[in-house]
Amino acid sequence: MPPSPKRTGLVFFPAFDWAISPTHPEREERLLYTRDQVLEEGLLDLDNIVEYRVRPATFEDIQRVHFCVPDEASVTTESHLISAGGCLVAADAVMNREVDNAFALVRPPGHHAMRVVHGNRGFCNINIEAVMVEHIRRTYGVKKVAIVDTDCHHGDGTQEIYWHDPDTLFISLHQDGRTIFPGTGFPNEMGGPNAVGATANIPLPPQTGEEGFAVVLEELVMPLLERFQPELVINSAGQDNHYSDPITDMNFSARGYAALNARLQPDICVLEGGYAVESALPYVNVGIIMAMAGLDFRNVREPNYDREYRPQSPDVTQNVDRLVSRLRQVFLKGKYEAPSHSPGEVLERKREVFYDTDGIFERQRELIRVCRDCAGALGVESAASTGNHVFAVRIPPNACPACRRTAESWFEQAAEGTFTQVFLQDRDRDTFERA
Amino acid sequence: MPSSDALPLILGLDVGGTQTDAVLVSCDGVVASAVKVPTRADLPATLRKAVDQTLSGTGPDRISRMAFSTTMATNAIVQDRLDPAGMIVSAGPGMDPQGFAVGPSYHVVEGCLDHRGYEARPLSKEAVLAAAAGIRDQGIQALGLVSKFSVRNPAHELCMAEWVKEIFPHPALGHQVSGHLNFPRRIATTYLNAALRETHERFVRALLGILEERDLRAPRYLLKPDGGTVGLEESLGFPARTAQSGPAASIMGALALDPCPGTTLVLDVGGTTTDIGLIYRGAPLLEPYGIHLGPYKTLIRSLQTRSVGIGGDSEVRAEPGRPLRIGPLRQGPPAALGGPAPPPTDAMIVLGHLDAGDKETARRALEPVAAALDLDVLKAASAVLDRMAELIADSVGAFLHYINARPVYTVREVLEGVTIEPGHLVLLGGPAVQLAAPLESAFGLPCSVPPHAEVANAIGAAVSRVTCEITLHADTVRGTVVVPEAGIDQFIDGEFDLDQGMIMARQSLEKAVSGAGGAEDDLEITVTEQQSFNMIQGFSRTGRNIRLNLCVTPGLIPGWPRRS
Ligand SMILES: [Zn+2]
Ligand SMILES: [Zn+2]
Numbered sequence: 001m002p003p004s005p006k007r008t009g010l011v012f013f014p015a016f017d018w019a020i021s022p023t024h025p026e027r028e029e030r031l032l033y034t035r036d037q038v039l040e041e042g043l044l045d046l047d048n049i050v051e052y053r054v055r056p057a058t059f060e061d062i063q064r065v066h067f068c069v070p071d072e073a074s075v076t077t078e079s080h081l082i083s084a085g086g087c088l089v090a091a092d093a094v095m096n097r098e099v100d101n102a103f104a105l106v107r108p109p110g111h112h113a114m115r116v117v118h119g120n121r122g123f124c125n126i127n128i129e130a131v132m133v134e135h136i137r138r139t140y141g142v143k144k145v146a147i148v149d150t151d152c153h154h155g156d157g158t159q160e161i162y163w164h165d166p167d168t169l170f171i172s173l174h175q176d177g178r179t180i181f182p183g184t185g186f187p188n189e190m191g192g193p194n195a196v197g198a199t200a201n202i203p204l205p206p207q208t209g210e211e212g213f214a215v216v217l218e219e220l221v222m223p224l225l226e227r228f229q230p231e232l233v234i235n236s237a238g239q240d241n242h243y244s245d246p247i248t249d250m251n252f253s254a255r256g257y258a259a260l261n262a263r264l265q266p267d268i269c270v271l272e273g274g275y276a277v278e279s280a281l282p283y284v285n286v287g288i289i290m291a292m293a294g295l296d297f298r299n300v301r302e303p304n305y306d307r308e309y310r311p312q313s314p315d316v317t318q319n320v321d322r323l324v325s326r327l328r329q330v331f332l333k334g335k336y337e338a339p340s341h342s343p344g345e346v347l348e349r350k351r352e353v354f355y356d357t358d359g360i361f362e363r364q365r366e367l368i369r370v371c372r373d374c375a376g377a378l379g380v381e382s383a384a385s386t387g388n389h390v391f392a393v394r395i396p397p398n399a400c401p402a403c404r405r406t407a408e409s410w411f412e413q414a415a416e417g418t419f420t421q422v423f424l425q426d427r428d429r430d431t432f433e434r435a
Numbered sequence: 436m437p438s439s440d441a442l443p444l445i446l447g448l449d450v451g452g453t454q455t456d457a458v459l460v461s462c463d464g465v466v467a468s469a470v471k472v473p474t475r476a477d478l479p480a481t482l483r484k485a486v487d488q489t490l491s492g493t494g495p496d497r498i499s500r501m502a503f504s505t506t507m508a509t510n511a512i513v514q515d516r517l518d519p520a521g522m523i524v525s526a527g528p529g530m531d532p533q534g535f536a537v538g539p540s541y542h543v544v545e546g547c548l549d550h551r552g553y554e555a556r557p558l559s560k561e562a563v564l565a566a567a568a569g570i571r572d573q574g575i576q577a578l579g580l581v582s583k584f585s586v587r588n589p590a591h592e593l594c595m596a597e598w599v600k601e602i603f604p605h606p607a608l609g610h611q612v613s614g615h616l617n618f619p620r621r622i623a624t625t626y627l628n629a630a631l632r633e634t635h636e637r638f639v640r641a642l643l644g645i646l647e648e649r650d651l652r653a654p655r656y657l658l659k660p661d662g663g664t665v666g667l668e669e670s671l672g673f674p675a676r677t678a679q680s681g682p683a684a685s686i687m688g689a690l691a692l693d694p695c696p697g698t699t700l701v702l703d704v705g706g707t708t709t710d711i712g713l714i715y716r717g718a719p720l721l722e723p724y725g726i727h728l729g730p731y732k733t734l735i736r737s738l739q740t741r742s743v744g745i746g747g748d749s750e751v752r753a754e755p756g757r758p759l760r761i762g763p764l765r766q767g768p769p770a771a772l773g774g775p776a777p778p779p780t781d782a783m784i785v786l787g788h789l790d791a792g793d794k795e796t797a798r799r800a801l802e803p804v805a806a807a808l809d810l811d812v813l814k815a816a817s818a819v820l821d822r823m824a825e826l827i828a829d830s831v832g833a834f835l836h837y838i839n840a841r842p843v844y845t846v847r848e849v850l851e852g853v854t855i856e857p858g859h860l861v862l863l864g865g866p867a868v869q870l871a872a873p874l875e876s877a878f879g880l881p882c883s884v885p886p887h888a889e890v891a892n893a894i895g896a897a898v899s900r901v902t903c904e905i906t907l908h909a910d911t912v913r914g915t916v917v918v919p920e921a922g923i924d925q926f927i928d929g930e931f932d933l934d935q936g937m938i939m940a941r942q943s944l945e946k947a948v949s950g951a952g953g954a955e956d957d958l959e960i961t962v963t964e965q966q967s968f969n970m971i972q973g974f975s976r977t978g979r980n981i982r983l984n985l986c987v988t989p990g991l992i993p994g995w996p997r998r999s
Contacts, residue, residue, distance in 0.1 A: 016966065017846050018845075025971070029968040032968055039616040040584060040618050042617050042619035045732050052840075053843060054849060056850075278550075278551065299528055299529060299530070300529060303556065
């Protein structure tokens with residue numbers, strides 16, 4: 001069946017003048033060869049591909065998602081704001097129906113950035129997808145959003161931000177956490193008490209190839225989306241599942257990524273990781289752009305594909321098939337034990353977070369009010385090795401009166417305590433306060 | 436104005452759609468003569484007549500320079516009178532190369548280079564030879580050879596050229612047309628150069644004949660769409676570079692005749708179109724990719740211009756209760772001159788701004804417009820000019836929005852956020868003076884109409900310097916530096932750095948300028964790209980990837996006085 005052309009918006013921001021450090025993988029050159037390939041293919045000359053100029057995101061955009069400690073200016077650079085802003089431009093182009101879909105080809109990435117930000121984690125400071133999703137909700141009144149994270153690493157930041165949100169379906173496909181950073185993303189991580197089932201983790205065995213991804217997409221991802229009925233589908237399009245990626249152990253290809261996007265039909269794609277800057281990114285990005293624009297991508301492949309790509313081995317196929325049938329039972333047939341909590345109860349969870357890039361260690365105590373009427377009042381106490389010890393309170397969109405009261409009382413109590421800072425993010429009224 | 440009789444003179448000529456303008460200017464800025472002759476289908480005849488009329492007795496030894504902006508290449512392209520040219524391309528994976536097919540005999544052969552210039556798949560000699568034989572057997576004598584990423588490594592194109600040289604001794608090669616990336620545009624541009632070669636050569640011979648008959652032996656140039664010139668003989672290798680130079684002629688004319696302070700908007704109002712261009716800090720704004728020629732998107736550098744289908748002779752349509760519509764069609768000459776319907780020119784005549792033809796006829800012709808607008812004829816005539824100014828202002832607004840929405844790729848550029856916002860308007864062309872007031876109020880900007888505005892285009896052609904552009908790409912891991920426009924493709928060691936790159940780039944540009952017929956003292960170099968990326972493997976630096984783009988920006992010849 002010949003694909004039908006779509007209008008695709010492209011927001012390209014390679015940040016040719018910004019790096020984490022001179023030899024860090026997240027550096028100036030990362031999208032250089034992608035830019036070369038996109039230009040040489042002539043993709044920008046196609047009538048149905050529209051290139052947009054980035055704009056920086058504002059601190060207000062960031063505050064809809066994050067609690068930045070001590071403040072936004074200290075944990076972001078212009079580059080982070082522009083990367084997040086690139087996603088906002090892509091979102092606006094889609095939501096205003098200037099284009100059918102859009103791809104934010106921006107850096108630095110964001111899916112390891114969590115709600116409370118003390119520094120850089122897994123190359124990420126600001127969760128650019130979450131900033132975009134909350135902008136979309138605020139500006140266009142969209143409620144149900146699905147984020148499909150196809151980066152090789154578990155999107156632990158995005159998962160944490162949406163852990164308690166029943167209106168955001170977060171699906172992450174990634175290399176099994178027992179074999180790679182950040183070591184999380186197991187199927188039993190299914191969301192908080194108010195959002196059980198809105199998080200779905202699919203840890204894939206190392207060396208999963210084109211076939212494996214296709215099966216997972218068809219048998220798990222598509223049915224989950226079908227059941228959730230999102231108004232918007234977002235692909236966190238990390239590209240480090242590629243067979244040539246230097247820091248992962250997967251076996252995916254440019255054509256595979258293109259086929260995945262052609263099937264998933266995301267409204268917005270956002271670049272995440274992927275550090276095979278010469279051998280993978282140019283081809284994967286061209287493949288994704290062509291798939292989104294409805295072009296025939298059968299001729300897209302790496303120049304060394306015929307020599308170097310090995311089809312998925314039979315034992316990987318067997319492992320993937322087993323995983324898929326087990327997870328179908330859990331995710332689609334509801335075969336899991338849901339803990340039962342009564343409404344009004346406040347649950348507590350403790351966790352530790354390590355910021356690998358900045359070497360910061362953080363201890364968290366999280367409070368969530370169990371609620372059937374809204375996403376629940378949320379409180380996070382966070383102490384970091386930097387000496388900052390903060391308490392952050394979140395009132396969710398469409399908060400019920402009981403959760404609002406609970407959250408406000410937490411905020412007032414904390415403000416009288418000894419914290420270095422106390423925050424109140426009121427998503428219902430779209431305000432942000434510090435005390 | 437006293438013109439010093441001893442000073443040498445420059446002949447400038449611009450062939451337009453309906454008329455051809457020619458001037459003689461002395462190099463101190465004085466216009467010695469200016470003529471307009473109708474453009475005829477026979478281009479050499481038009482040129483002969485314009486040259487003779489403008490010289491009118493001036494001795495050939497007084498002429499020190501001659502420059503021509505012609506429509507030869509443009510007409511051949513838009514009227515589909517290109518010579519048949521075959522194409523052989525090698526692509527490899529990516530967009531389907533069949534989608535870029537041009538010309539009567541297009542062949543895709545096996546072979547692939549990657550974005551670094553490494554060979555991913557060798558060329559198939561058998562396929563290249565078979566394609567060349569097939570093209571020859573169709574009776575085609577022109578050939579273009581293009582490979583993807585040939586600007587990173589020209590080896591495949593050079594190899595193809597070597598294999599086919601018995602059959603096609605002078606193929607057009609893709610990497611030579613431009614150092615910029617864009618495979619489909621490289622194919623189209625190479626094709627146009629191949630398919631224009633003979634026609635262009637005939638034209639150059641004809642023009643040389645005309646000049647030599649008159650003993651005109653001064654250096655001679657053709658204008659390009661980037662507002663620069665190229666030597667007449669030197670243009671033979673890249674004929675497509677001389678297409679669509681008309682708008683550039685006007686913009687260079689504005690630069691020659693007006694101080695053009697800050698950001699200046701240039702409007703050249705013609706019979707049926709208005710050309711829009713911009714001058715920013717003393718230099719015309721360039722289009723970032725390349726010009727569109729008929730159906731072809733090319734890699735040919737050009738000024739950032741836009742044409743709107745509104746001019747002095749555009750059709751005016753009036754309906755009660757609706758805004759006036761003007762253009763893009765032309766019914767004929769103004770009613771005052773015997774035309775069937777009143778274009779804006781008749782409004783100028785009725786208002787007494789222009790003394791041409793029969794005013795009473797113009798008045799009568801405007802009566803239906805006045806009736807539809809429920810105004811008297813004088814007010815209706817003003818309304819036509821105001822509406823014309825408003826429509827032009829709308830198009831300029833869209834043009835500026837397009838320019839300012841252009842993507843940028845560095846943090847610095849996002850933060851600097853330069854926006855192009857004109858503060859001054861220069862009006863050129865026949866009806867310029869008459870439109871100054873309505874345009875001034877439509878734009879809310881001061882507007883100047885420089886002296887000789889009606890032949891500014893010919894003056895612009897006369898005094899534009901030679902321009903060139905070169906692109907340098909060095910990759911110390913692959914161990915090569917390539918400057919495709921200058922034919923440089925050589926080995927380098929790991930020490931090669933940005934400074935060495937810059938020296939090589941400057942030398943290449945100087946060589947390219949002299950190869951285009953320019954002189955050393957013409958050089959005013961602009962560095963438009965200067966980047967050196969560290970190439971990293973596993974957290975350590977393995978080499979450098981250096982990218983330089985240098986050009987001689989469009990500007991005026993040395994000695995031409997800037998207006999102040
Ligand atoms: Zn990753
Ligand atoms: Zn509630």
